[in-house]
Amino acid sequence: MSARIQRLPDHLVNQIAAGEVVERPAAALKELLENSIDAGASRVTVDLAEGGIRLIRVNDNGGGIAADDLALALDRHATSKIRSLDDLEHVGTLGFRGEGLASIAAISRLTLTSRPPGAEMAWQVLAQDGALHPPEPAAHAEGTTVEVADVYFNTPARRKFLKSPNTEYAHCEAAFERIALAHPEVEMTLRHNGKVSWRLARHTLAERVGQLLGNDFAASALSVDAQAAGLTLSGFAGSPTLGKSSRDAQYFFVNGRFVRDKLVNHAVRQAYHDVLHHDRHPSYALFLTLDPAAVDVNVHPTKVEVRFREAQAVHQFIFHAVNKALAASKAGADSPTEG
Numbered sequence: 001m002s003a004r005i006q007r008l009p010d011h012l013v014n015q016i017a018a019g020e021v022v023e024r025p026a027a028a029l030k031e032l033l034e035n036s037i038d039a040g041a042s043r044v045t046v047d048l049a050e051g052g053i054r055l056i057r058v059n060d061n062g063g064g065i066a067a068d069d070l071a072l073a074l075d076r077h078a079t080s081k082i083r084s085l086d087d088l089e090h091v092g093t094l095g096f097r098g099e100g101l102a103s104i105a106a107i108s109r110l111t112l113t114s115r116p117p118g119a120e121m122a123w124q125v126l127a128q129d130g131a132l133h134p135p136e137p138a139a140h141a142e143g144t145t146v147e148v149a150d151v152y153f154n155t156p157a158r159r160k161f162l163k164s165p166n167t168e169y170a171h172c173e174a175a176f177e178r179i180a181l182a183h184p185e186v187e188m189t190l191r192h193n194g195k196v197s198w199r200l201a202r203h204t205l206a207e208r209v210g211q212l213l214g215n216d217f218a219a220s221a222l223s224v225d226a227q228a229a230g231l232t233l234s235g236f237a238g239s240p241t242l243g244k245s246s247r248d249a250q251y252f253f254v255n256g257r258f259v260r261d262k263l264v265n266h267a268v269r270q271a272y273h274d275v276l277h278h279d280r281h282p283s284y285a286l287f288l289t290l291d292p293a294a295v296d297v298n299v300h301p302t303k304v305e306v307r308f309r310e311a312q313a314v315h316q317f318i319f320h321a322v323n324k325a326l327a328a329s330k331a332g333a334d335s336p337t338e339g
């Protein structure tokens with residue numbers, strides 16, 4: 001009575017996996033931006049149409065992909081970033097699973113064009129419905145462009161779950177801002193339907209924080225800079241007087257990766273406990289750096305959750321670092337002569 005077991009075709013496997021990696025256009029954009037950063041780009045330009053549903057195009061001036069590797073880049077579990085389990089434990093790049101491009105290609109019409117520095121010309125591959133068109137020569141400056149058109153065109157059931165272009169755009173913009181905060185040294189542009197939303201020059205962190213979180217935040221933010229036992233926390237904690245009614249200006253990065261983590265939230269929240277009204281939310285842009293071996297970023301395909309080996313110590317450290325910055329500002333406010 002039982003049905004025979006069959007191996008699923010690759011294309012279907014990719015489409016299923018894509019459901020996890022690419023829940024919406026913003027998730028595809030995040031994968032593409034991370035690839036550009038991993039490729040060492042100093043300039044990244046994003047073009048979106050209709051909230052990224054119609055088009056996501058990311059252009060960078062990074063290290064590019066050799067012509068012979070173009071097709072492989074779109075293969076599942078094909079990556080240039082790790083080679084062994086040991087590498088996985090010390091992963092320093094944002095990507096490493098080798099499934100970003102394969103997943104996106106499975107649910108869109110994807111064009112990958114690349115020219116490594118010094119190469120005579122660029123090559124382009126086009127993926128659609130699991131089929132890869134053979135590489136063709138193309139005109140392109142040094143670097144890479146990935147064009148993703150019609151997200152979920154071939155999976156109507158999923159396409160129905162996409163929200164309005166405005167909502168999808170808001171998610172894309174948030175993904176762009178997270179990468180932009182973590183990489184002030186990269187020149188970044190975001191255009192939506194041909195109109196420029198962000199044009200960010202090469203910045204210092206303080207300048208970029210001012211651009212993205214606003215001048216009010218930057219003017220009153222407290223600088224955080226703490227180090228202990230292999231942990232470093234730097235960045236800016238918003239003045240308690242600027243507490244917001246929403247959580248949307250809370251940025252926490254672990255080794256350059258944006259995370260939304262219970263332990264982290266709790267530690268920061270607790271540091272603000274005595275100075276911020278309980279129904280207000282602090283704004284912050286904080287960067288935790290630690291030995292990659294002390295944190296597992298491989299918990300979730302989109303990697304917003306992490307697992308710390310020494311969770312309690314990390315919690316304590318974040319709490320004390322933020323608390324100290326806030327206490328210093330309070331002391332300053334109490335004694336105006338220090339001015």
Ligand code: ADP
Pocket residue numbers: 031035036039060062063064065073074078079080081094095096097098099100101102144
């Ligand atoms: P991962 O980032 O996990 O390695 P991806 O599917 O996102 O997997 O990318 C596969 C490979 O394609 C990468 O390992 C990298 O070698 C190459 N690649 C993708 N995007 C770019 C880019 N913008 N510039 C240079 N190489 C890229």
Ligand code: MG
Pocket residue numbers: 031034035095096098100101
């Ligand atoms: Mg990737």
